[in-house]
Amino acid sequence: MKAAILNGLNDLEYADIPEPEPVGENPVLIRVGAVGVCGSDVLRYGHGKAYHYPLVLGHEFSAIVEEAPDSPHLSAGDRAAVFPLLHRHGDPMSEIGEYALGTGYDYFGSRRHGAMSERMWVPEQSIFRVPNDMPLTHAAMVEPAGVALHAMLKVQIPTHATALVIGAGPIGALAAQWLRILGCSRVLVADIDDRKLETMSRLGFETIDAKTGDTADLARAATDGWGPQIVVEATGNPKALIQAIESASVQGQVVLLGDLSGDLHLAKDTVSSLLRRELRLYGTWNAKVTPKGRSEWDMVIAHLGRDLHVDELISHVRPLGEAPAVFRRLTDRSIWYNKVLFAVAAEAQEEVRTS
Structure with a gap:
C-alpha cells in the first residue's frame, strides 16, 4: 500500500510499504479517510523530533471501517475518528481512564506508524463512530478539537466571563469556539496574522491585532483596564506566554495550551504580579476519552457541524501523494496555511471535489 514515510530529516517519501498488521484488542481494519498535519508533524519532518526512522506520520485522522471481525458494534462502511494513543494495560493512570497521563503508551504517527497511509489496523476501543x-x-x-476542549474544561467560567485566546491557528480557533460554547460572554482572539484574524472575525469573534502593540496592553484596553478572567496561550511562543500571564485579571486563569518552542524566563516582577493577582495556571495535554459515550471526544462529535465550526479553519486539502512537496513548503514557509489535511480515501477526495 502507499504511504508518506519519513526516512530522515527533511526526507519524506511517498512510496509502497508493507500492509499493516493487527494491533490491540479486537483489531479493526480501516481505510484512512483524511489525515491532518499537526505542528508536531512538521517538527518531526524538519527539526529532527521523530522518535525513530522510518516513520509514517499522522495522528489526526478519520477512518472508514473495512473489516471488524471481532466487533458486533461496527460494520464495513462505518465512519469514525480514531484516538491515536494506545494506553498500556496495568498502568495506574490508565486503570482510572486517564490514558494520556499514563506511562509506556504507544502512539500512532509518533512512536509507531501513523495515518499518512492507505490502511491501518486499530483497536476497537480507539474507534469513535461519527455520522x-x-x-x-x-x-x-x-483529535485537535478534543485537545482544545480538554484544555478549556480545566477552567472555571464565571458569570459574564471575558476570555482571551492568544493565537488564531487551528488549536487557538477551536479553543475560542469552545469557550463560547461553554458560556463565556465575550471571547477575544489575538494574533499577528491578518488572514487568521479575518477568519476569526467571520466566526463572530472580537480580534486583537498583536502587530499594533503589546498584547497585554491591548487586552487590558479592551476590558476597561481589568484584563480577561481567562487567558489561553495557544502559540507556543515563550513571549506570548509572558503576555498571557500579564494580560490576566485578578484571580484570572491562564491555560498553557501551546507547546513552548524555547526556554522561558520570567522576570521577578512578573512572578510577583502573578502571586499578588492570585493567578491560576493550568497545564494541559491531549484529551480524555473515557467513559466511552460520555467522553470529551463524544462531546466534540456531538458539536461538530452544529456550533463547532472546522471548515473555516481548513486552508488546504491535498492528495497524500503530494505530502513530500507539502511538507517542504510548510517547513520553509513558502505558502500561507492554517489547517492542512490530506484526503486519502476516494470518498474524501470526492467530497473535496464536490464541496
Missing part, C-alpha cells in the same frame, strides 16, 4: 454524512475532513478534526 455517516459527516465529511471525512471534518472527522479528522476531532
Whole structure:
C-alpha cells in the first residue's frame, strides 16, 4: 500500500510499504479517510523530533471501517475518528481512564506508524463512530478539537466571563469556539496574522491585532483596564506566554495550551504580579476519552457541524501523494496555511471535489 514515510530529516517519501498488521484488542481494519498535519508533524519532518526512522506520520485522522471481525458494534462502511494513543494495560493512570497521563503508551504517527497511509489496523476501543454524512475532513478534526476542549474544561467560567485566546491557528480557533460554547460572554482572539484574524472575525469573534502593540496592553484596553478572567496561550511562543500571564485579571486563569518552542524566563516582577493577582495556571495535554459515550471526544462529535465550526479553519486539502512537496513548503514557509489535511480515501477526495 502507499504511504508518506519519513526516512530522515527533511526526507519524506511517498512510496509502497508493507500492509499493516493487527494491533490491540479486537483489531479493526480501516481505510484512512483524511489525515491532518499537526505542528508536531512538521517538527518531526524538519527539526529532527521523530522518535525513530522510518516513520509514517499522522495522528489526526478519520477512518472508514473495512473489516471488524471481532466487533458486533461496527460494520464495513462505518465512519469514525480514531484516538491515536494506545494506553498500556496495568498502568495506574490508565486503570482510572486517564490514558494520556499514563506511562509506556504507544502512539500512532509518533512512536509507531501513523495515518499518512492507505490502511491501518486499530483497536476497537480507539474507534469513535461519527455520522455517516459527516465529511471525512471534518472527522479528522476531532483529535485537535478534543485537545482544545480538554484544555478549556480545566477552567472555571464565571458569570459574564471575558476570555482571551492568544493565537488564531487551528488549536487557538477551536479553543475560542469552545469557550463560547461553554458560556463565556465575550471571547477575544489575538494574533499577528491578518488572514487568521479575518477568519476569526467571520466566526463572530472580537480580534486583537498583536502587530499594533503589546498584547497585554491591548487586552487590558479592551476590558476597561481589568484584563480577561481567562487567558489561553495557544502559540507556543515563550513571549506570548509572558503576555498571557500579564494580560490576566485578578484571580484570572491562564491555560498553557501551546507547546513552548524555547526556554522561558520570567522576570521577578512578573512572578510577583502573578502571586499578588492570585493567578491560576493550568497545564494541559491531549484529551480524555473515557467513559466511552460520555467522553470529551463524544462531546466534540456531538458539536461538530452544529456550533463547532472546522471548515473555516481548513486552508488546504491535498492528495497524500503530494505530502513530500507539502511538507517542504510548510517547513520553509513558502505558502500561507492554517489547517492542512490530506484526503486519502476516494470518498474524501470526492467530497473535496464536490464541496
